[in-house]
Amino acid sequence: MKDLTPARNTLDSIEIASRDEIAALQLKRMKWSLRHAYDNVPFYKKSFDDAGVHPDDLNDLSDLAKFPFTVKTDLRDNYPFKMFAVPREQVARIHASSGTTGQPTVVGYTQTDLDNWGSVVARSLRAAGLKAGDMLHNAYGYGLFTGGLGIHLGADALGLSTYPISGGMTPRQVRLIDDFKPKGITVTPSYSLSILDEFAAQGLDPRDCSLEVGIFGAEPWTNAMRQEIEQAFDMHAVDIYGLSEVMGPGVSMECVETKDGLHIWEDHFFPEIINPETGEPVAEGEQGELVFTSLTKEAFPIIRYRTRDLTRLLPGTARSMRRMEKVTGRSDDMIILRGVNVFPTQIEEALMATKGLAPHFQIELSRPGRMDQMQVLCECADANMSDKDRQAAVKTLSALIKQTVGISVKIEVADAGGVARSEGKAVRIVDNRPKD
Ligand code: DLL
DSSP, rough: OOOOOOOGGGSSGGGSSOHHHHHHHHHHHHHHHHHHHHHHHHHHHOOOOOOOOOGGGOSOOOOGGGGGOOHHHHHHTTTTTTTTSGGGGGGOOOEEOTTTSSOOOOOEEEEEHHHHHHHHHHHHHHHTTTOOOOEEEEEEEEESSSHHHHHOOOOOOOOTTTEEOOSOOOHHHHHHHHOOSSSEEOOOOOHHHEEEEEEHHOOOOGGGGGGOOEEEEOOOHHHHHHHHHHHHHHHHHEEEEEEEETEEEEEEEEEETTSSEEEEEEEEEEEEOOOOOTTTEEEEEEOEEEEEEESSSSOOOSSEEEEEEOOEOOOOOSSSOOEOOOOOOOOOOOEEETTEEEOOHHHHHHTSSSSEEEEEEEEHHHHHHHHEEEEEEEESSSSEEESSHHHHHHHHHHHHHHHTTOOOOOEEEEOOSSSOOOOSSSSOOOOOSSSO
């Protein structure tokens, strides 16, 4: 793999500024953001008033902990536009969650917000090793989802040659990679696996393709999966994180030269880690739930938003801004099986360490009797896998899961292609337990 480290003089000066400089900027911006939210969004006025705090109470960054949290249901309760802090006419873009599990969550951006978003995504793409003139295959979905259009904004800001292929029509994805010869690909890790399968179906070796870097996010993925993808494509694989409530992709990004967690673009998004049960800040470096406060957003300021994503904060390395460790999972995706907490990423890790199995999987939960049961559906890597090898794989995988997670699970090895494929975010858990 080529060294794609960006030249130091191409970075934004704030990326390598001193911690003092970053903190001073954050404090100035945080004061503005709290005041802006309080003055312009009735929800924030009420929530601050109810908690007995006022924007003027913020004298120090640590004072933020006095302010109340914002949660997903607050956004739903204010559907569609009541969380906006500017007149609707000044909103240049609206995105929304799919709303398959309830009221969609709607977010808005002024033109300045879009410019800022473009600049943090450009920064992220540069951290991945891309520069002006490089070609990008953007396979994140275009539409209300922030992935496609968010990456596109940053790609334009950086000066890439981008084609908005979006997700789906997998044969065409491979065809265009082969014909156009892009340097970078932006895609969910799970969909990249479908693209990989399609390379094989077309008789092409992905290691021979033009791609030098893949920028993966929108769902949890493990370092074991990174190795698998890097090996399969002979390219770098880096992690990009974000959520629509805070902006979209580009809230934090891993640097290609270090691949050691994601630098949070702290000049725009202020992170905290809290204990998800008590809501109290955890000690530095401890794991917990990630909480964000926007520092510059005009249309949709967000104060202490509980992401439900679990991670820890680490000091800066390749950039001065703090890093977040790869997200282990969402607290909502945590399965509690017979008293043990299980994340799909743990299953992914075990799967990757098992010979003969493809990296696709789905977890099915059921309750045949009084006890919950978990079945991992995975599939053979090779269509001609013998029954003996299948049984050996089942044995290895169940032993690994027992050893690392501490639970016994059922394992089903389907034929190649037997696990449902995603064209965006993978559905990892199918919950067939009766609702109680
Ligand atoms: O998924 C934004 C995005 C698009 C990020 C493209 C990266 C690339 P939402 O649809 O609002 O936004 O979903 C946000 O997805 O709270 C996490 O649970 C999860 N997520 C996003 N990026 C990562 C990542 C986009 N790199 C939710 N690792 C977040 C783990 C991620 N989980």
